[in-house]
Amino acid sequence: MKINDVILRTVTRIVVFIILTFGVYLFLSGHNTPGGGFIGGLVLASAIVLLYLSNDIEKVQKSLPLDFKLVAASGVLLATGTGLGSLLFGVPFMSQTFAYFDLPVFGKTELTTVTIFEAGVALAVVGVVVTIILSISEDE
Amino acid sequence: MMNNIIVLPLIIPIMVGVILVFLRPYVKTQRVISLVTMLGMVGISLYILNKIQTDGILRLDFGGWEPPFGILFVADSFAMLFVLIANIVTAICLIYAFSSIGESHEKMFFYPFVLFLIAGVNGSFLTGDLFNLFVCFEVMLLASYVLITLGGKKAQLRESIKYVVINILSSWFFLVALAYLYGTLGTLNMAHLSERVAEAGQGPLLTTISILFLIVFSLKAGLLLFFWLPGSYSVPPTAIAALFGALLTKVGIYALFRTFTLIFYHEPSITHTLIGIMAGVTLVVGSIGAIAYQDVRLISSYNVVIAVGFILVGLAVATQTSFEGSIYYVMHDMIAKAMLFLIAGTMIALTGKTKIDEMSGLIRNYPLFGWMVFVVTCSLAGIPPLSGFVGKLLVGEAAIESGSYVLLALAFISSIVVLYSLLRIFLNSIFGETIISPEDEVPLKKGMIVPIILLAIGTVFLGLGAEFISGYVSDAARTLSNPSVYIEAVLGGN
Amino acid sequence: METLIILLIGILVAVATYLILSRNIIRVILGTAVLSHAVHLLILTLGGLKTGNVPLLTEADAPYTDALPQALILTAIVISFAVTAFILVLAYRAYQDNGTDDLDALRGTNDE
Numbered sequence: 001m002k003i004n005d006v007i008l009r010t011v012t013r014i015v016v017f018i019i020l021t022f023g024v025y026l027f028l029s030g031h032n033t034p035g036g037g038f039i040g041g042l043v044l045a046s047a048i049v050l051l052y053l054s055n056d057i058e059k060v061q062k063s064l065p066l067d068f069k070l071v072a073a074s075g076v077l078l079a080t081g082t083g084l085g086s087l088l089f090g091v092p093f094m095s096q097t098f099a100y101f102d103l104p105v106f107g108k109t110e111l112t113t114v115t116i117f118e119a120g121v122a123l124a125v126v127g128v129v130v131t132i133i134l135s136i137s138e139d140e
Numbered sequence: 141m142m143n144n145i146i147v148l149p150l151i152i153p154i155m156v157g158v159i160l161v162f163l164r165p166y167v168k169t170q171r172v173i174s175l176v177t178m179l180g181m182v183g184i185s186l187y188i189l190n191k192i193q194t195d196g197i198l199r200l201d202f203g204g205w206e207p208p209f210g211i212l213f214v215a216d217s218f219a220m221l222f223v224l225i226a227n228i229v230t231a232i233c234l235i236y237a238f239s240s241i242g243e244s245h246e247k248m249f250f251y252p253f254v255l256f257l258i259a260g261v262n263g264s265f266l267t268g269d270l271f272n273l274f275v276c277f278e279v280m281l282l283a284s285y286v287l288i289t290l291g292g293k294k295a296q297l298r299e300s301i302k303y304v305v306i307n308i309l310s311s312w313f314f315l316v317a318l319a320y321l322y323g324t325l326g327t328l329n330m331a332h333l334s335e336r337v338a339e340a341g342q343g344p345l346l347t348t349i350s351i352l353f354l355i356v357f358s359l360k361a362g363l364l365l366f367f368w369l370p371g372s373y374s375v376p377p378t379a380i381a382a383l384f385g386a387l388l389t390k391v392g393i394y395a396l397f398r399t400f401t402l403i404f405y406h407e408p409s410i411t412h413t414l415i416g417i418m419a420g421v422t423l424v425v426g427s428i429g430a431i432a433y434q435d436v437r438l439i440s441s442y443n444v445v446i447a448v449g450f451i452l453v454g455l456a457v458a459t460q461t462s463f464e465g466s467i468y469y470v471m472h473d474m475i476a477k478a479m480l481f482l483i484a485g486t487m488i489a490l491t492g493k494t495k496i497d498e499m500s501g502l503i504r505n506y507p508l509f510g511w512m513v514f515v516v517t518c519s520l521a522g523i524p525p526l527s528g529f530v531g532k533l534l535v536g537e538a539a540i541e542s543g544s545y546v547l548l549a550l551a552f553i554s555s556i557v558v559l560y561s562l563l564r565i566f567l568n569s570i571f572g573e574t575i576i577s578p579e580d581e582v583p584l585k586k587g588m589i590v591p592i593i594l595l596a597i598g599t600v601f602l603g604l605g606a607e608f609i610s611g612y613v614s615d616a617a618r619t620l621s622n623p624s625v626y627i628e629a630v631l632g633g634n
Numbered sequence: 635m636e637t638l639i640i641l642l643i644g645i646l647v648a649v650a651t652y653l654i655l656s657r658n659i660i661r662v663i664l665g666t667a668v669l670s671h672a673v674h675l676l677i678l679t680l681g682g683l684k685t686g687n688v689p690l691l692t693e694a695d696a697p698y699t700d701a702l703p704q705a706l707i708l709t710a711i712v713i714s715f716a717v718t719a720f721i722l723v724l725a726y727r728a729y730q731d732n733g734t735d736d737l738d739a740l741r742g743t744n745d746e
Contacts, residue, residue, distance in 0.1 A: 038708070038712060069161065070161065070162060073158045073161040073162060074158075076154070076158045077155065077158045077159070080151055080154055080155050080158070081155070083151065084151060084155065086144075086203075087144045091204060092144065092200060092201050092202060092203060092204045093144050093147040093151070093200060093202055093203075094202040094203040095203050095204050096203060128716070128719070129719075132719045132720075132722075132723060135723055136722070136723060136726055271706055271709070274710075275709060275713070278713045278716075278717070281717075282716060282717065282720065285717075285720055285721075285724075286720075289724060289727075292727060292731065294731050294732055297724070297727055297728040297731055297732065298728065298732060298740045300724060300728075301659065301721075301724060301725065301728055301737075301740065304717075304720070304721050304724060305654075305662060305666065305721070308666045308669075308717055308721070309654075309666070309669075311713075311717075312666075312669050312670065312673055315670075315673040315676075315677065315710055316673055316676060318677070318706070319673065319676045319677040319680045319681075320680060322677070322680060322681060322702075322703070322706075323679075323680030323681065323682075328702075
C-alpha cells in the first residue's frame, strides 16, 4: 500500500526541529520549573518516532545508526551512576549539589548534578520508547 | 547517620545488569560477571547482617532528606535475612541457568533481567517508605514480566498475559490504598505511619485501608488469592520458575509482615483474624491442588501455595515465638522451593515428560538425583534435622500457646499433604522399574545437579545450624513484635 | 471541587471496569490505562486540591501546595507507561502466535 505522504514529509522536515528544540528546552528547565528528563525525553522520542513514520525505517537507521536498547541502557547507567557518585564523596546516596559558574555566553549560570541525572532519565526514556515502537513495527 | 552500604543490594544489581546489556554477544562474560555479582551481594548482605547485630538497625536517608520527608532505606535483621537468602538462592539458580537456559535466552538479556529482578526484590525488603515499596515492587514485576515471556512459546505468552493483567490490577489497588492512606494520615514513611496510627487510634477507616493493603499483598503473596499462581509458575524455563517460586511470593509475605506488625497492629481481632482465616483456607485449597494434579510443575506450584498459608499462620498468631517460626520457615522455604522447582525441571528435562505416572525408576539411572528428591521431600515435610522442622515446631508451639487450635490442625494436616504429594512424585517417578534403557539415557549435566546439591547443603545447614542463626532470627522477631524499636531507629535522633 | 473530581474518578473506574471485563485484549489494555488515570486523579484529590505556590523555592510565606502527591503521580505515570507499553507489545506477540485476541480462546490448559 503506497500512500501519498508528501505533506507529512514536508511538514516533518520542519516540525522535527521545533519538537527537538522544545524537548531540549523542557529537559533543561527541569529542576526548578515544569519539565524534566522524563517529559523532555518523551518529546525527543516523539520527534524520532515522527521521523520513522514519515521516512522508512532503513532510511532513518542509515542516518541515525543507534541501537536504542543501548541508548536506554546508557541512560540508566548515567542516572544510577550519579546516585552512586555521591558515595565517593561520603554523602548519602543520591545527594545532589549545585554551584554557580560564569560561562562565556550565558553569563552567571547554575549548574547542578541533577541535570546529569535528568540526562540519564531522558536517554532512558528515548531509548525505551523508540525500542517499543520499533519492536511493534519491525516484523511486518 | 551514614550507611551508604545498605543501598548496594539495590544499586549494584541494577548497574551490573545495565552493563551486561552492552555485553550482549559475550555470553561467557555475562555468566561470570552475573555470578560474581551475586556472590558479592551475598557477602555484602552477610556483612550488613552482622553490622546490625552490633550497631542496631541501620538507615540511609536518600539525598540527605531526613525522615519523615525523604525516601529512606532501613535495614533490620528481618529484612536482611530475607535479602541474604534471596541472594544465595538467586546465585544458585544462576548456576543452574548456565547449563539449562540456552544461548538464545542468554542473548535476549536473561542475565540483566535476573539482576533487575533481584534488585527489585532487595529494594522491597529494604525500603522504609510505602510508596518506595510500590516502586520496588514494580521494578521486580517488570523484570518478572520479561522473564516469564522470554522465549515466547505459545503457552508462555498465554499465561503471561494473565499474569501481567492480574499484577496490573493488584498494583492499581496498591495505589488506591496508598492514596487513601496519604489522604488520611499525610505521610507514607512506614515508621511515621506507625506513630500516627498509634496516636490517632486505628478506627474503622484505617482498618478498612489496612484490609485494602491485605488484599494487595495477598495477591502478590498468593495468600488465598493465588488463582493466577500455578498457571504462570509452570510455564517459564526451570531456572526462572525456581526463582519465581522461591522469591516472588516471599516479597508479598514480607510486605504483609511489615505492614501488619509495624503499622496496623492495633485491631488484631479484625485484621489478624482475617489473615488467619485466609491462611487456613489457603492451606486447605492448596493441599487439594497439590494432591489433585499429575504435572510435577503444578504440584510444585501448589506446594508454594501451601507454604504461604503456613507462614501466614505465624502472622495470624502474632506472638514473638510465631514470628520466629515464620522467619525460620520463610528462609527454609526459599531454599527448599527453589530446590523443588529445579528438581521438577530436571525431571522434565531428563524424561521429556511432565506427568508423574509417565516417569518411573529415575533413581536407577540417576542415583544421586534420586536421593536429592528424597532430601527435598523430607525437608519440605519438616522432618528433623532438615530445615523445615524448626519453623514448623515454633509456629506450632506458638499456636498452642495462643489457643489457635484450628490453624494448628490445618497447618499440620497440610504438612502431611505436602509429604504425601512429594512422596507421590518420589514413589511414582523415582522408585520403581526404570523405563529408560541405558542407550536412551540422557546424561545428567553437572551444571544441573551441582546447584541442587548446593541447595540440599543449604537446607541441611539451616536445619543443623539452627542454633547458629537463632541470634539473628530472634533479633528479627524482637523488632517485629516491638514496633517501637523500628520507629526509634528511623525517627529517633532527629 | 473534590466531590466533582471524585465523581469523575467513579465514572473512569466504571468505564475501565467495563473495558477490563470484555473479551478483547486491546479493550482490556485500554481499561488498565483508564484505570491508572483514575487512580492518579484519586491521589491528587486525596492529597488535597488547593491553589498555592511552589513549595520551598521562595521564602515568601504565601500558602504553598503539597508537592508530594504530584511526585507520587509522576512516578506512577512513568511506571504505568512502562507497563502499558510492555503489555501492548506482549498482546501483539500473543496475537501473532496464538492467532486470536479473544481472551476466551486464550484460556487453554497446559495439557495440549
